[in-house]
Amino acid sequence: MRLTHLLTLTTLNAALCSGAAAKIEKPDFNKHIKPILEAACVHCHSEKSDKGGLKLTTLEEALKGGDNGTSLVPGDPAKSPLYTTTTLGVDEDEVMPPKKEGLLSKEQQELLKLWIQQGANWPKEVKLAQTVRVNFEKHIQPILEENCVTCHNPEKAKGELNIATMKDAFSTGDNAPAIIPFEAEKSGLYGLTTLDADDDDLMPPKKSGGPLKKEQTDLLRAWIEQGAVWPENITLKAKEKKGPATNNPDNLALVQKIHAFIVQTSKEKAEAEMKAYDSKVPKTEKPYSMVAIKGGEFLMGSPASEANRKDDEGPQVKVKVKPFWMGKFEVTWDEYLPFMITDVGRNKDGSKQKFNPDDAITEITSQPTTPYTEMSFGMGTDGYPAISMTQHAANKYCQWLSAQTGHFYRLPTEEEWEYAARAGTTTAYYWGDDVSKAKDHEWYYDNAPNFQYAKVGQKGPNPWGLHDILGNVAEWTLDQYQPDYLKNLAALGDKATGYYVPSTKPYPHTARGGSFDDDPDKLRAAFRRASHADWKQQDPQLPKSIWYLTDAKFLGFRLVRPLEIPTAEEMYKYWNNGVEKE
Template sequence: MKLLILPLVYLLGLAPGFLSAAEVDFIKDVAPILETNCVSCHSGDEPAGDYLLTTKEDAFESGSGGAILPESPEDSMFYTMTVLPRTDEQLMPPLRSGGPLSKSETATLKTWIAEGAKWPQDMELKARAKEGPRFATPDDFELVKNIHAKIVAQAQKEQGNHKNYNNAIPVTEVEYEMIAIPGGKFVMGSPQTEELRRPEEGPQTQVSVDPFWMGKCEVTWDEYEPFMITQVDRRKDGSRTDFDTQAHTIVDAVSQPTPPYTEMSFGMGQHGYPAISMTQHAANKYCQWLSSQTGHFYRLPTEAEWEYACRAGTTTAYSFGDNPEKLFDYAWFYDNANEKYQKVGLKKPNPWGLHDMHGNVMEWCADQYLPDYFKKIQNSSKNPYIKPQSLYPRSVRGGGWDDDPDRIRSAARRGSDAAWKQQDPQLPKSIWYHTDAQQLGFRIVRPAKIPSPEEMYFYWNSAKDVY
């Protein structure tokens, strides 16, 4: 006689299909999803969409309400917005913040809501960094070596004189102009007698720099925005998710910004206006992107190059003299800028033909910012450069549209600050944007002497691995 072993469900008196899996555990299953993907944007004094996600009360009642409807996931925006197409602007979390969620994560949220959206009353969520897989990026040293080879070949073709030139960005045909700056010696820093000088501006030191070209104007949105905004899915490091060595060029391999989380001109104007609010890493990568197209090596200026070009042979507080009343002819600043930046090139240039070296927007330099800069360069005053060792502070020169006359003198210096990312909702903070630095832009230089691939790599990546 055969022994019939009945399934457990029958022994328990349950019909098939009524034995449900264990309930979703909020603390173990749901909270980690929210804390790594959602809470950084939906917390603090200005949460995205006015929707807070730190406590049960906030999650169920803040914003426009109705985000979570227990037992009705298909009617709960908390779930439905996570399963939108990846290109939908309302997708949560958006692509720029690491979205979309995985299928298992959205399934967990759906089940949790279907089971009643249970949330311990005293459970408070806190944002935590998202740890994801590390991907190989095509923007590596091998890429830089290929760009270097293109630059060397281009130099051999040109063999031109050191003179001013106009050029167009190949992929956009947007034009820009470079001014030839002769090499030479100058006294860097401000004298102790200069009105409103600061201690970090000296002691004055004689410095020499090699010849280079510098952008006639600050980099504009016309030049920068096609680099900043692309219709390509990118990882947080800016590399293309679809990169193919057979189908894409060295230009495609350069890391470019992920989509911005707000309109980055902040309504101040775009065509002909200076690009703003980029991190130093973003400015460096723009230089690499431009170099990969043109066959010319571009980077940010060193502090010494910047001040040398700004002074243009002068020794006064400004490139036009010591009288701040003349600033109205040469600069946009607090007294005349109407609380916003202005189009580049409208004010008089300095003696070497450079516009807006004083005011309009502050400009990134390549150096680590050190208050005792002049002490550090005493024994290396030829092409001095303080190689960055940490992300903050980095050097910024020129002053901006919201500054007083003392901050836009030729010798005025300042350092970058992490507070420039204060309103950035991403965690970790974006490597591309300084939302709270609306006075900050940059201009480019091209040294007459082509550096080694190793030097190029450092210039273009000095702010990449120190976050």
């Protein structure tokens, strides 16, 4: 990326251009403070999520504070938790933002302090909204290393600009600075990337792969507006752009081979032959258990009289369900991690970068690319439920396991999930309608250990032997979410048996059950949850990953194995049901 024409984009005078980040003597709320709060605080302190009883979307709310009193005392930073909690040690429980989300930079802390000292001027009409918090390593470093460092490094500094280190990026260049914190429009690093594709000053040039995608320029802009935080210890190195994945061998022909293996291996033909069983993932020897669920009929949905009932839970419909096995527990990290992380180079679609057409069927199924962060988010992996995968990733795990075991596994349909969760009961919860007894049966917000998920199987099972079915983590189903799903189901009559809603778009899909982050009303058997793009809002990949939901730490899945083996074509549709590309 050449940055030799910055003066065409800025009217900065020479004094301003002499340094990248001249000290800000009087912080402006809209320019300096608002971007920090919206990116680092509002996602946990708003109408949607008021952790600690604290909301930070308006001045009035900040002054009112939360469970521990006010968060803001104008004129006194030392008495303002909005500032003091940001200065705590990285491992202290009260530090904000938490360690796992990344602390504020010293510069951002000092701006907050100075703003409060000067009276915390916050226009009453300004209401904050959540924005993506841009992380340099996850979001910006890949953009710069793939598009800029090749031409702007210590050995080859076009336009005298070297962006390999923070010091050089903020001070070198014919028209330095190229980056002015909080001033995206005056920063050539951003401005030149937004020019027309045929503009001679576009960076990177068209011949070098420009222009950048809108998602990338938006991230650059947001990063600068949030203060252009760049850790001093990071040195950038040029990296080659990866081309689009092609010739993925995970196709119908592969599924036909898996289907033939399953037909040959699975012996049970009738419901009477079904028994619960314990098994191991052949590749890893990690154990898992399946419970036999007899076919039957049940009333799906909730009655209008049920407390906390949502509109999408009715009308109630009588549904017949065919027999199947279901996972005794939610799929754990012990089972899922070897599928998620391998030493095999993979394209973004999960195909092997190097594959042999003669590879075994167990080697060809698409698997996730390596995540950019530790996906348990510090909550534990040994015996804990796997979380934060897309529906597509869960589908592919089912295919991966099926190819090894010779048993057909998939996600449950909404019908199957609710049938199994109710376990023959007709009340809001499988233990009855008394919400006060939830703590004895499931994990949810009020009793979750350390406000996170618990190891599977620590609470007793429902009447059909399924643990954590209504709590701990919510669980994927196979269905595309429809608000009027039950109304549509009622119209199907006898054709409702085995029904699911195939995917036609990325969002929403349906998850069921409550989680460690939910109130007990969401533990009800009829509760339905629609996925949303926000579930991967902080995903650092561009485009967004088809494998990870970085903001759905409450979500996992459970296996189903129907007695009736579908056709190869049907298997292919089940395992490729998720439409994840946005």
